[in-house]
Amino acid sequence: MSRRNIKEEIIEDLYSEALVLADDARAAFDLRFREDAGSSDDLTRVALSIEGLRTTTRLMHVLAWLLNQRAFLAGELSEQQLERCGTLPDESEADADNLARLEPETCALIEESVRLYARVARLHRDPHTNSATDTSVASLQGRIAQAFAAG
Template identity: 80%
Template sequence: MPARDINEEIIEDLYSEALVLADDARAAFDLRVQDARSHMGDLTRVALSIEGLRTTTRLMHVLAWLLNQRAYLAGELSERQLERCGALPEEREADADNLGRLESETRALIEESERLHARVVRLDRDWRLQRDEATSVASLQGRIAQAFATA
């Protein structure tokens, strides 16, 4: 999706989706609730903890990126500030062995968070590419204008 297609509606839809996923993740990875429901083994408990941390971190990164986009669209951040501070950190995908120990609903939640993160990565990458291209074009136009003005 080209960066010019990033607008408030897309950001708000993604933000709502991320909030719902974050709330679902909080419920899914709450070990107090998990312990009360079943007597899971130690390895399953560790897998749940690790993937819970990865999933919630992934979602918090997405939410932070979306909040930066919202601030930019509202005029609270400059393009330069967004470029400098609004990058999405690199993803750490779920571990296949850990996923195998988890319930199917939990695996589906993790996969959904990975898909959301991948969508936001594409938006971020496209925005940065378009910005870099625009900067390069503006620089070239400036150099051409200077060359003809001095000739």
């Protein structure tokens, strides 16, 4: 499998994972449907709102970055457009005091979003991920391989 295909697989897998996690986060932080929302104290509801906003923002940044990568790999964005629009903003870390007020399942969901962000951030820092050079080199290698196979 070529490097480009591996990159596409990684991007697609991360994108699917991010979509599922975003849906889980929406369900976890939607106060309208939480059974314990009325019985929670004000500080717990505020902590849930703050960490919900941080988590969903983190996931939306991840999804935006992954969508830009998918568009670039599909040829829908140029390298210059990707450089201009494809940056991953710095992460807003969870607050330990807020986490102490939340249920373990909610904290696990937040931690999962942090781990996903860290994985995507590693890809973002990789100079080969955001470059058309990979594609050009792979294309040239393919043409060389075809030339020697035909001869």
